[in-house]
Amino acid sequence: MTETRHTKVLIIGSGPAGYTAGVYASRAMLEPILVQGIEPGGQLTTTTEVENWPGDTEVQGPDLMIRMEAHARAMGCEIIGDIITSLDMQSRPFKAQSDSGTVYTADAVILATGARAKWLGLPSEEAFKGFGVSACATCDGFFYRGQEIVVVGGGNTAVEEALFLTNFASKVTLIHRRDELRSEKILQDRLFKNPKIEPLWFHELDEVVGTDMPKGVEGVRARNVKTGEITEIPCKGVFIAIGHAPANELVKDTLETHMGGYVVTKPDSTATSIPGIFAAGDLTDHKYRQAVTSAGMGCMAALEAERWLAEQDLDSGKDTTEPLGYGAPVDAAE
Ligand code: FAD
Numbered sequence: 001m002t003e004t005r006h007t008k009v010l011i012i013g014s015g016p017a018g019y020t021a022g023v024y025a026s027r028a029m030l031e032p033i034l035v036q037g038i039e040p041g042g043q044l045t046t047t048t049e050v051e052n053w054p055g056d057t058e059v060q061g062p063d064l065m066i067r068m069e070a071h072a073r074a075m076g077c078e079i080i081g082d083i084i085t086s087l088d089m090q091s092r093p094f095k096a097q098s099d100s101g102t103v104y105t106a107d108a109v110i111l112a113t114g115a116r117a118k119w120l121g122l123p124s125e126e127a128f129k130g131f132g133v134s135a136c137a138t139c140d141g142f143f144y145r146g147q148e149i150v151v152v153g154g155g156n157t158a159v160e161e162a163l164f165l166t167n168f169a170s171k172v173t174l175i176h177r178r179d180e181l182r183s184e185k186i187l188q189d190r191l192f193k194n195p196k197i198e199p200l201w202f203h204e205l206d207e208v209v210g211t212d213m214p215k216g217v218e219g220v221r222a223r224n225v226k227t228g229e230i231t232e233i234p235c236k237g238v239f240i241a242i243g244h245a246p247a248n249e250l251v252k253d254t255l256e257t258h259m260g261g262y263v264v265t266k267p268d269s270t271a272t273s274i275p276g277i278f279a280a281g282d283l284t285d286h287k288y289r290q291a292v293t294s295a296g297m298g299c300m301a302a303l304e305a306e307r308w309l310a311e312q313d314l315d316s317g318k319d320t321t322e323p324l325g326y327g328a329p330v331d332a333a334e
């Protein structure tokens with residue numbers, strides 16, 4: 001039999017944005033339900049040391065997320081291991097169908113489904129993920145001080161990551177499949193002026209090579225896309241920067257998105273184009289994509305959901321469906 005659970009606030013996602021929203025919504029006595037999704041704890045569970053979470057000089061990503069989950073639970077957030085498979089944002093209350101068969105109905109929804117780095121899909125890339133292969137220079141660049149590094153990609157992310165990595169690396173090779181970068185000209189200027197960066201045009205990553213004991217990267221094989229010729233490049237770190245994909249499957253056909261699928265929110269707000277639906281974290285953020293900024297947006301979303309709910313006349317039985325337009329943000333001046 002299908003179970004239906006109603007909540008004032010449904011939080012979808014269990015990364016820093018979702019758990020922080022859970023803490024704040026619980027303290028607002030909204031008795032939120034948080035659905036964790038396929039990756040409980042989110043992206044930080046896929047990394048080791050996190051060195052930029054304020055208050056912890058160093059913390060293991062999975063440990064940090066266990067603590068965030070415990071914090072949200074302690075405040076009263078109900079946390080459920082389930083996956084939302086579809087979200088009806090036209091009906092009131094909002095209706096979320098889940099993988100377990102439970103239907104969650106909610107007066108307000110906080111979307112915190114994050115983003116996923118795109119990967120090339122090479123078996124050797126998968127084998128060395130977390131052992132020299134990364135998709136986050138801000139997170140992992142520090143570990144390659146004085147080493148040679150390879151970056152793959154030609155967009156803003158790849159160029160910014162290559163530039164950032166010169167703070168640590170002795171040399172950065174930027175492998176790009178064309179001889180023209182997609183990134184902004186100003187970033188290209190900086191890249192071409194940087195003596196530590198050497199572009200390798202018309203090449204694709206063919207294989208990451210390394211050792212098993214200890215597990216680590218020793219270099220890459222890059223293939224010339226025109227001639228098929230292989231160039232071997234020694235390096236200790238490989239950063240894949242071929243784009244990030246927001247996990248927007250639930251809302252991409254309904255909510256306004258931009259910059260490759262990131263959910264649009266009102267400036268200085270987490271309000272989306274549908275009143276009562278708020279979005280926080282990497283799902284909306286094409287720019288910073290950090291744990292601390294995601295947590296900050298989770299806080300904002302819960303505060304804005306609380307304010308929005310207080311303004312609704314939910315018990316009168318009248319249809320509260322509103323035309324598309326931004327929900328009311330918390331007034332920063334108050
Ligand atoms: P995510 O962490 O992406 O979490 C998304 C959540 O949504 C997951 O729990 C997932 O299960 C859930 N979800 C998705 N779809 C559904 C669905 N349909 N139903 C229910 N739930 C769903 N940032 C830093 O600040 N410092 C670092 O050192 C750092 N290191 C990183 C290392 C790596 C390898 C990676 C990949 C990222 C790193 N980041 C780091 C970035 C940081 O992890 C992200 O910015 C942050 O996790 C984003 O938080 P979020 O809550 O928006 O989403």
Ligand code: NAP
Pocket residue numbers: 120152153154155156157158160177178181182204241242243244259260286287
């Ligand atoms: P992107 O702009 O989509 O660029 C991805 C790059 O990776 C492209 O150069 C692409 O090559 C390459 N690529 C994609 N798939 C590949 C594959 N399978 N093999 C080899 N190369 C592959 O992604 P992004 O750089 O992450 O940027 C995403 C969005 O965020 C953009 O809109 C960007 O402007 C924005 N952004 C902005 C800033 C900023 O404002 N400072 C910073 C970062 C990102 P091709 O060029 O040949 O297609």
